[in-house]
Amino acid sequence: MIHRKSTHELVKDINEAGGCSHPIRLRGEFVNVATGEVNERPLLVACKDRRAVLCPSCSYLYKADAWIVVSTGLIGGKGVPASISDHPRLFLTLTAPSFGTVHARKSDGSCQPGRLRFCKHGRVQSCSRHHDDADSEIGSPLCDFCYCFADAVLWNAESSRLWNRTFEQIRRRLAIALGVPFEELSQHARLNYLKVAEFQRRGLAHFHVVLRLDGTGEPFSPPPPELTTELLASIIHSVAKEFSVTGPRGTISWGRQMQVSDASTLDRDDLRIAAYVAKYATKSADGSLDFARRFNARSEILKLNAPSHLQQLALTAWDLAQDPSLESLNTRGHAHAFGFRGQLITKSRHYSTRFQDLRDARAEHMKSPHSDDPVEGSFSYDGRGYDDPRATAIAEFLHQLSVESRKSTSIGITGATDGE
Ligand SMILES: [Zn+2]
Ligand SMILES: [Zn+2]
Ligand SMILES: [Zn+2]
Incomplete structure (x- = not known):
């Protein structure tokens, strides 16, 4: 007879999985160091998915981490000095052209x-x-x-490359402004950024970017005085207007809708920017479950009950893969993101603290205090989700409770959950 778990046992499972709604199930071998005895038992590991539609609990942690990563790059904290808030800093929004x-x-x-x-x-x-x-x-x-669905998909597919090349171009102009060869720019100044991609309702990615100029002496030292916020803003304006990359079927450039604002004059809006950026870091393409995962077959896209233009973009991405000249773009593998490849949140190494450092610190904090615990041996994959479906519902309920209790006791993270 199958053992039906008690609520207490279910909550124990949920705790082991760090509150995750859809944990990864592993079969683990545990070796007791004291006795040498080997035990096999299932082990639950958090899915760590950043998308709220897939796992509210893991995405909440991700959003909190994103908030910390973004805000420390704007106002300091977690090893970043508060003086960086005096550096030239811009908040930039870049969009796709009209198709x-x-x-x-x-x-x-x-x-x-x-x-x-x-x-x-x-x-x-x-x-x-x-x-x-x-x-x-x-x-x-x-x-x-x-409507040019194919061009829209190809723009999404090339947009990360367009950003990388645009960023390089901005740095080239900074070198010119300083009167140094491009290869020597890193000896004088650093341009750090954090960028989040978000999908507009038309299914095209657009980017929110925090840019900050630093010097190269101490970490997070101020940049040379010639490099001002105004100079950086004017360079960005001209680069974004003029610059393009060549794709397999033509030119890829930015749309005319662009916003550049001085993050220092945004009336203490630093934290609002951080909340805004963190919120978009946890969304799937359209915020729904439909486009949260890769498609395995064209028929899966046809079956969706999604807005027809999003379905059409996904189908176009799927079908473009038949063109051998577009093979490197792997549009089929990214049909769920309408062709967009790459990470939704990216940053330069010296922007602020790393996601991994925050995760490590949390893992350290949650480590079991018993040093005589059995040592983990080898593991094998056993599937996704709890073995008892009631655990998923309880995990989501517990997450909701903890969010609500945090809302009433903390001021830090609640801004990031606005509008959810
Ligand atoms: Zn999870
Ligand atoms: Zn027409
Ligand atoms: Zn209308």
């Missing part, structure tokens, strides 16, 4: 007003409605035939 007119919710609430015109497919090319923010039509093309 066709889409339904939108502009700041005045309008969509695409204007006189009645038709495209060559006979579709109306204006929209006088005021879409509700929850309207799934926002981001969808006014005409599916006019």
